[in-house]
Amino acid sequence: MLPNNHPTLPTAKTGILVANLGTPDGYDYWSMRRYLDEFLSDPRVVDTPRWKWLPILKLIILSFRPFTSGKAYKSIWNEDQGESPLMTITRAQTDALREQLAAQYGDKVQVEFTMRYGNPSIVSKVREMVENGCERILFFPLYPQYAGATTATANDAFFAALKKETMQPASRTVPAYFAHPAYVDALATSVEHAYAQMETRPDHLIASYHGMPHRYLTQGDPYHCHCVKSTRLLKERLGWEDGEIISTFQSRFGVEEWLKPYTVEEVARLAKAGKKNIAVIAPAFSADCIETLEEVNEEIGDAFKEAGGESFTYIPCLNDQDIHIQALTQIINENLHGWV
CATH class of the missing domain: 3.40.50.1400 (Rossmann fold)
Incomplete structure (x- = not known):
């Protein structure tokens, strides 16, 4: 007591x-x-x-x-x-x-x-x-x-x-939890749902991850490896071929080299190579934010179209989907x- x-x-x-x-x-x-x-x-x-x-x-x-x-x-x-x-x-x-x-x-x-x-x-x-x-x-x-x-x-x-x-x-x-089957399945389901709403299938799906200085990788940070594996697991879950999904990195800051390819440069390269229709997903973000809604959907989308692309689709983050x-x-x- x-x-x-x-x-x-x-x-x-x-x-x-x-x-x-x-x-x-x-x-x-x-x-x-x-x-x-x-x-x-x-x-x-x-x-x-x-x-x-x-x-x-x-x-x-x-x-x-x-x-x-x-x-x-x-x-x-x-x-x-x-x-x-x-x-x-x-x-x-x-x-x-x-x-x-x-x-x-x-x-x-x-x-x-x-x-x-x-x-x-x-x-x-x-x-x-x-x-x-x-x-x-x-x-x-x-x-x-x-x-x-x-x-x-x-x-x-x-x-x-x-x-x-x-x-x-x-x-x-x-x-x-990048390799957790439930997360990978949720990510793949969001792609499948988005593609089902499109009249024309995109030439490529860009998996755009937040960037970091390249030297962090050499210092032992596993982020790059986790991102690349996320893309591979997503591709396998979707049953797609190699090359249908491309990993890129955005939000570069400063003058040193960051993880490549840079998203903004890669989408412009694709457009100049004749790819008129792409979709972008941001698997590193659990919720839409300034980096996805403003940077990806606006800045990177503009870069694709300015380089000759025609259709740019941003697939939202998983957010509060069931x-x-x-x-x-x-x-x-x-x-x-x-x-x-």
């Missing part, structure tokens, strides 16, 4: 915390500056020595980049809800996962989402979960392919948040084994 002055203890439960990259709170200058400052100050994202990089970031990049990035965000902003599409979609994914997992486990689990950069922060959500009685937390970065600049930095922030807790919950992190939610639920259940 607890003494009279003992603090009230919540019912013990298990937390599932899904995490995505992040989003600015608005597309105005100061919202964009705060977000970009946090993002680009992360040494996992830009590993240039701090003494060299931070003055460039603070004095030069953050003086003009918020304007250009803000303009891009404004073009895709969910004005009805006052937030970016990534926030809207991640919330919808979480609501769907919460419903699925509550049907299985009732009030034994708590499902929340967080952002590595911006809000809701990982620190705030870990604190909330601990206060609500989560004695175990499964942390799930929503990146199918592992990369130091995505999965690892999210895990870093999660572990840093745990350091602030007097009573640390037991914790697990979900590993990369088959995606079922896949994520299966992955969560596998990683909850022995906990619930």
Whole structure:
């Protein structure tokens, strides 16, 4: 029996915390500056020595980049809800996962989402979960392919948040799931559905992944290998021939060499080679965001047409489609084994 002055203890439960990259709170200058400052100050994202990089970031990049990035965000902003599409979609994914997992486990689990950069922060959500009685937390970065600049930095922030807790919950992190059959099937199903709606079958499907400096590959980051294998597994699941799907990399930043081929250059090359009809999918993104809605669907689509292409189709991310939610639920259940 607890003494009279003992603090009230919540019912013990298990937390599932899904995490995505992040989003600015608005597309105005100061919202964009705060977000970009946090993002680009992360040494996992830009590993240039701090003494060299931070003055460039603070004095030069953050003086003009918020304007250009803000303009891009404004073009895709969910004005009805006052937030970016990534926030809207991640919330919808979480609501769907919460419903699925509550049907299985009732009030034994708590499902929340967080952002590595911006809000809701990982620190705030870990604190909330601990206060609500989560004695175990499964942390799930929503990146199918592992990369130091995505999965690892999210895990870093999660572990840093745990350091602030007097009573640390037991914790697990979900590993990369690029080869999970349920994820591959969901990806293939989305392609099949999109192709069924087209009058003309595309000459090629471009699997466009977020890029990274090539030297990260030589330093041991498995991201490139995960991406190439994702494309191969997708091709095999679809039953297609070699060459029907091409892996490319987008979002290059800075002057050094990044993973190739670059998406924007490859689609232009295809157009100049007489390929008039292509489709693009972004398997590295679990939810549509600035890199897919603005960069792929607008900038890269324009590059294809300017080079002579005619029909450009962007196949949306899996977002909160039922088959995606079922896949994520299966992955969560596998990683909850022995906990619930």
